[in-house]
Amino acid sequence: MIVPPALEDIDSAEIERRAAVYGPLADAVRDLVDATIRTTVDDDTVRAVAATIRAATARLRESQIEGGFGIRYTTGGVPMPWGNAAIGLRNAVAPPLHVVAGADGVHTAEVELGAAYEGATGHVHGNVCALVLDHVAGSAASHGERPHVTGTLTLRYRRPTPLGPLRARARIERTEGWKTFVTATLADAAGVTIEAEGVFIVPAWARSRLER
Amino acid sequence: MIVPPALEDIDSAEIERRAAVYGPLADAVRDLVDATIRTTVDDDTVRAVAATIRAATARLRESQIEGGFGIRYTTGGVPMPWGNAAIGLRNAVAPPLHVVAGADGVHTAEVELGAAYEGATGHVHGNVCALVLDHVAGSAASHGERPHVTGTLTLRYRRPTPLGPLRARARIERTEGWKTFVTATLADAAGVTIEAEGVFIVPAWARSRLER
Numbered sequence: 001m002i003v004p005p006a007l008e009d010i011d012s013a014e015i016e017r018r019a020a021v022y023g024p025l026a027d028a029v030r031d032l033v034d035a036t037i038r039t040t041v042d043d044d045t046v047r048a049v050a051a052t053i054r055a056a057t058a059r060l061r062e063s064q065i066e067g068g069f070g071i072r073y074t075t076g077g078v079p080m081p082w083g084n085a086a087i088g089l090r091n092a093v094a095p096p097l098h099v100v101a102g103a104d105g106v107h108t109a110e111v112e113l114g115a116a117y118e119g120a121t122g123h124v125h126g127n128v129c130a131l132v133l134d135h136v137a138g139s140a141a142s143h144g145e146r147p148h149v150t151g152t153l154t155l156r157y158r159r160p161t162p163l164g165p166l167r168a169r170a171r172i173e174r175t176e177g178w179k180t181f182v183t184a185t186l187a188d189a190a191g192v193t194i195e196a197e198g199v200f201i202v203p204a205w206a207r208s209r210l211e212r
Numbered sequence: 213m214i215v216p217p218a219l220e221d222i223d224s225a226e227i228e229r230r231a232a233v234y235g236p237l238a239d240a241v242r243d244l245v246d247a248t249i250r251t252t253v254d255d256d257t258v259r260a261v262a263a264t265i266r267a268a269t270a271r272l273r274e275s276q277i278e279g280g281f282g283i284r285y286t287t288g289g290v291p292m293p294w295g296n297a298a299i300g301l302r303n304a305v306a307p308p309l310h311v312v313a314g315a316d317g318v319h320t321a322e323v324e325l326g327a328a329y330e331g332a333t334g335h336v337h338g339n340v341c342a343l344v345l346d347h348v349a350g351s352a353a354s355h356g357e358r359p360h361v362t363g364t365l366t367l368r369y370r371r372p373t374p375l376g377p378l379r380a381r382a383r384i385e386r387t388e389g390w391k392t393f394v395t396a397t398l399a400d401a402a403g404v405t406i407e408a409e410g411v412f413i414v415p416a417w418a419r420s421r422l423e424r
Contacts, residue, residue: 005384014390016245019337021258022248024249024259025248025259025261025262025265029244029245029265030263031264031266033303033304035272035273036272036303037294037295037300037302038276038279039272039273039275040274040276040277041271043233043271046233046234049268049272050237050240052264052268053244053265053268056244056261056268056411060250060253061247061250061263062253062257064250064253065250065252067250067334067375068327068334070334071332077372083249083328083330084337085329085331085340086331086339088249090248091245091248091249091328092244092248092304092305092328093328094243104398116295116304117229118281118295119296119297119298120283121280121282121283122282124296125298126346126361126362127297127339127342127343127346128297130289130342131340134339163280181419186413199247
C-alpha cells in the first residue's frame, strides 16, 4: 500500500547543505556510469578502477539507511524526492529531470540523455522517453499542489529520439473532478519525436486533505 | 532513423573475456549507485568519496568511444547489447534484466529492484515496472529470432510493486503477419502486481531478411 510521505523537521538552510553534499556525489556517479559504458582503456585499468569503486562503496556503506530513500517532505512542506528514479538528486539512475512551470501553464524539462539511456543505436530507449513524458505530464497535472498518479499514458512515436539534448513540454487540457487530462511532447532540435496524452488521478490519500 | 546493428568480427572466447572485464566494473558501479542513495556517513567522507569517483572516471575516460555503445552483434550473430538501458552488461542504469525462455514458450526474468528504482516510498517507480514488462514481453514476441519494436503496451496496476525481488513473465497469445500479441505480468512473492498486454511489430529493416 502507498503511504503518505514522511516528514522531517529541517529548515531550508539544512536542505541546501544536504543538497550541496549529496548532489555532487550523485553527479560524479552519473559521470562514472557514462564512462563505464564508453571506456576503451586496457583491461588492467578497468580492473583497478573496479577495485577503487568497490572500496569507495564500502566507505559509503559504513553507515546507511535500511531500504530505499522514500519520498520525504520537510514539516514546512518542501519535498525531497531525492531517491526517485526519475528526479532523485541522490539517484544516479535518474537523469535527473528538473521541471520548470511556465506562467502560461506549460511545464518544461530540458534534459541531456546520453549513453546510459540508449535503446536502439544512437537513440533513447523508448521506456526512458516514456518515463520523461510521464513525469513532465504528471508535474503539469499536479502543478505543484495536487499529488497525482498516472491513470493512462498513450505515446505516439513519430520518429526515434536521438541521444543528446531534449526538451519535454506538457500542459493541462482539462480537469474533470479528480481526473486531469494532459498532453505532452518530447522534442530534439529538429522538432517533436513523441506525442503523449495522459490521464492523471488524485490518489485517495490526498483527496481528504485537498477537500479541507 | 533506426539503423541495422553493427557487426564485430570476434569469437565467443573474446566475448567472454570482455564480459569478464566489463561486467564486474558495471556491477561495482550499480552497487555504488545504491550506496550513494542510502549512505549516512559524515559530509567529509561523502566529499572524499566523490573526489575518488571523479578520479576513477578520469582514468576510464583516458580512452573512450564517441557517443553511445550501440547494439553490436558478432559476425556470428551473437548480440552484445551491452550499453542498453534495460539489459546492458556495461550499463549501471540497467538492473540488468536477464530473460530466460522456457520450453513452454513463457519468457521469464527474475530481477531484484532496489533503492535506485524507487518511485513512491518503498515501491518500484511505475515507469521502471513498464520498462521491465516491455522488455520481457518484447523478448517473448521476438523469441530470439524476430527483432521487434513495441507497438502498444497497456498496463493494469493491480497494486503497488514493492522494492525487492520480482518476477516478470510473458507469453505470445497470437501472431498476425508482422504483429505479435503478448500478455505479461509482474509479481512479487505475494502474487501479481501489474498485468500487461502488448502488440509488438517486426521493424521494416528486418522484414526483408526474415522473408529470405
